[in-house]
Amino acid sequence: MLDRASTYLYQRPKLILALLLGPPIIYMLVVYLGSLFALLINSFFYLEEFTGLVVRQFTLRTYLQLFSPTNLGIFGRTAGMAMAVTIADAIIAFPLAYYIARFASPRMKTFLYIAVTLPLWSSYLVRVYAWKLILAKEGIVSWVFNLFGLQPALDWILSIPGIGGSSLSLSPIGMFIAFCYIWLPYMIVPIQTALERVPKSLLEASSDLGANAAQTFRNVILPLSFPGVVAGSIFTFSLTLGDFIVPQVLGNSRFFIGQAVYSYQGTAGNIPLAAAFTMGPIVIMVVYLLIARKLGAFDAL
Amino acid sequence: MTTPAIRFDKVSRHFGEVKAVDNANLEIQDGEFFSMLGPSGSGKTTCLRMIAGFDRPTSGNIFLYGQNVSDLPPYKRDVNTVFQDYALFPHMTIEENIAYGLMVKGVSKTERYRQVDEMLDLVRLPGFGYRKPSQLSGGQRQRVALARALINHPKVLLLDEPLGALDLKLRQQMQVELKAIQQRVGITFIFVTHDQEEALTMSDRIAVFNEGKIEQVGTPSEIYERPVSPFVAGFVGTSNLISGEVAKRITGSDQTFSIRPEKIHLDSPNGRSEKDMLSIDGVVRDVVYLGLFTRYLVEIEGGGDLVVVVQNLKTTSMDVLSARGQKVRLHWHKDHASRVGG
Numbered sequence: 001m002l003d004r005a006s007t008y009l010y011q012r013p014k015l016i017l018a019l020l021l022g023p024p025i026i027y028m029l030v031v032y033l034g035s036l037f038a039l040l041i042n043s044f045f046y047l048e049e050f051t052g053l054v055v056r057q058f059t060l061r062t063y064l065q066l067f068s069p070t071n072l073g074i075f076g077r078t079a080g081m082a083m084a085v086t087i088a089d090a091i092i093a094f095p096l097a098y099y100i101a102r103f104a105s106p107r108m109k110t111f112l113y114i115a116v117t118l119p120l121w122s123s124y125l126v127r128v129y130a131w132k133l134i135l136a137k138e139g140i141v142s143w144v145f146n147l148f149g150l151q152p153a154l155d156w157i158l159s160i161p162g163i164g165g166s167s168l169s170l171s172p173i174g175m176f177i178a179f180c181y182i183w184l185p186y187m188i189v190p191i192q193t194a195l196e197r198v199p200k201s202l203l204e205a206s207s208d209l210g211a212n213a214a215q216t217f218r219n220v221i222l223p224l225s226f227p228g229v230v231a232g233s234i235f236t237f238s239l240t241l242g243d244f245i246v247p248q249v250l251g252n253s254r255f256f257i258g259q260a261v262y263s264y265q266g267t268a269g270n271i272p273l274a275a276a277f278t279m280g281p282i283v284i285m286v287v288y289l290l291i292a293r294k295l296g297a298f299d300a301l
Numbered sequence: 302m303t304t305p306a307i308r309f310d311k312v313s314r315h316f317g318e319v320k321a322v323d324n325a326n327l328e329i330q331d332g333e334f335f336s337m338l339g340p341s342g343s344g345k346t347t348c349l350r351m352i353a354g355f356d357r358p359t360s361g362n363i364f365l366y367g368q369n370v371s372d373l374p375p376y377k378r379d380v381n382t383v384f385q386d387y388a389l390f391p392h393m394t395i396e397e398n399i400a401y402g403l404m405v406k407g408v409s410k411t412e413r414y415r416q417v418d419e420m421l422d423l424v425r426l427p428g429f430g431y432r433k434p435s436q437l438s439g440g441q442r443q444r445v446a447l448a449r450a451l452i453n454h455p456k457v458l459l460l461d462e463p464l465g466a467l468d469l470k471l472r473q474q475m476q477v478e479l480k481a482i483q484q485r486v487g488i489t490f491i492f493v494t495h496d497q498e499e500a501l502t503m504s505d506r507i508a509v510f511n512e513g514k515i516e517q518v519g520t521p522s523e524i525y526e527r528p529v530s531p532f533v534a535g536f537v538g539t540s541n542l543i544s545g546e547v548a549k550r551i552t553g554s555d556q557t558f559s560i561r562p563e564k565i566h567l568d569s570p571n572g573r574s575e576k577d578m579l580s581i582d583g584v585v586r587d588v589v590y591l592g593l594f595t596r597y598l599v600e601i602e603g604g605g606d607l608v609v610v611v612q613n614l615k616t617t618s619m620d621v622l623s624a625r626g627q628k629v630r631l632h633w634h635k636d637h638a639s640r641v642g643g
Contacts, residue, residue: 204355205388207375209402209453219405223392 043275062272078257082240085179086233093187101195116185131178135168174250186235194228230292241281304367306331306489312361321347323513336492336500339510345493353382381450382459387442389434396430402453420448440471457489497537509533531641534559547603562610564637570628580632585624595621
């Protein structure tokens with residue numbers, strides 16, 4: 001019986017394909033794209049302010065609300081933070097990834113690999129609260145600054161309008177530090193993978209043709225590993241864009257996109273506006289991915 | 302005597318316990334097509350990498366036209382390499398690849414592209430400048446790699462098994478072409494290969510490597526006709542090695558000698574030996590008909606097998622196959638036997 005079934009299936013490869021791929025595709029269509037579609041539809045409804053009820057009627061007025069100065073500020077702030085975090089992570093990650101890919105011994109490589117990914121095994125919330133303690137007024141960072149008599153320097157940094165605050169744990173700088181830390185592994189791993197795929201003979205060829213180490217880096221290593229940087233930046237950028245915990249824990253009263261969505265769909269009950277807010281990062285990411293594709297980030301995948 | 306292009310002075314390269322190259326002395330003359338021949342792991346590629354500067358000798362010195370380059374980085378040496386896997390930069394066009402050496406030296410763009418066009422003509426790829434390496438066939442990439450190295454007018458060009466990845470026909474065509482290009486540009490070529498036929502076809506001189514040592518250096522005919530060691534006799538072409546009692550029976554001395562299969566004449570058991578000919582009797586054990594020629598395996602008196610190759614000038618497969626099991630007498634000229642020592 002089983003034998004006959006397997007023969008039957010063997011002769012019909014398309015049926016096997018349908019059986020194997022059917023469930024995940026249905027899941028993808030219904031649960032994944034379906035919910036996105038529901039989100040899109042909701043963003044075209046609006047909240048009747050007087051009654052506090054959602055009016056299910058096609059309108060663009062919710063989207064218009066996005067263009068209020070406050071909301072534009074939220075978008076600008078979040079995108080700015082995402083960009084800053086991405087650039088900083090790329091700068092921190094590249095040398096480390098380069099060392100892991102090119103110079104580390106196999107043992108060292110394993111150790112560093114674990115060291116980089118280990119934080120991902122612990123709860124994200126714990127790590128964010130840990131940063132709150134580290135950055136707090138009585139925390140270790142302040143203590144170190146004090147130790148070297150640099151308290152005025154810290155105060156000066158915190159007094160910079162826009163990024164400063166009453167303490168590191170309640171300022172955009174603190175958020176920036178925490179974001180950089182939390183998303184760093186997502187930048188290191190793709191860069192390291194890209195670097196490992198650059199054949200050694202290309203570096204030898206470059207050197208053989210008269211290029212010194214700096215020229216080889218600029219002309220061969222950087223362009224060939226850049227897709228890895230772009231791939232990593234997709235993670236860091238989109239993760240920062242949608243995050244609402246770090247701004248909640250370490251931020252001040254000025255909202256980020258994630259917080260806005262969280263509060264509108266929760267306490268305010270303004271699901272249409274929350275949905276419209278969510279479309280913001282989606283649009284930003286689509287544009288970003290299109291640019292990334294132009295830069296060849298997916299050629300190497 | 303002019304300064305040699307490359308001189309190895311007691312060069313060794315050890316990787317821990319492994320002696321990749323052991324006390325090598327070598328002189329390569331200006332303008333020579335020089336091959337380093339040997340099985341994999343014999344040290345020939347390590348020698349090439351030390352000339353290029355990718356590797357440093359553990360001890361000893363390497364001289365490039367009299368200048369000690371042992372500790373110079375690759376980019377400060379006037380040598381260029383054609384890599385086994387070609388190592389073309391995948392993100393650059395053919396034009397950019399070839400111009401790379403000039404670009405890092407700061408040559409102006411117009412001058413660069415004038416020279417690139419010249420090089421594309423030299424390697425017979427005109428009009429290919431705007432393509433990417435991935436759009437080219439293996440043979441074409443090979444030529445681009447050659448052009449990219451030659452555009453720098455190196456004093457010495459190193460070629461690391463550059464034909465290894467090509468199919469037989471293309472390989473033979475590239476052998477002729479490489480040799481022609483070498484004669485045209487007049488640069489010293491050092492060619493690493495494990496293919497003895499390739500080395501014999503192209504080289505002015507050959508160094509045969511075995512286990513980190515240079516066994517013999519000489520012209521192709523010297524290497525083929527007068528191998529100095531059993532290894533050279535066996536690695537370059539096929540050879541019969543005869544030693545001990547059997548050797549004494551034939552030549553009167555028990556020193557080992559080698560004789561090439563095609564130098565042996567196959568005769569009837571009572572065939573007469575002419576002047577200066579050596580002979581031995583045997584029985585045909587096996588016959589392999591190969592179209593152009595036939596290979597016989599003859600068990601000789603006193604023990605041991607000799608391979609004999611005879612061209613099929615008049616014989617057919619029927620004739621030769623019937624020789625199996627028959628008694629024969631083998632002759633060869635004593636000058637064709639080569640003492641190999643050991």
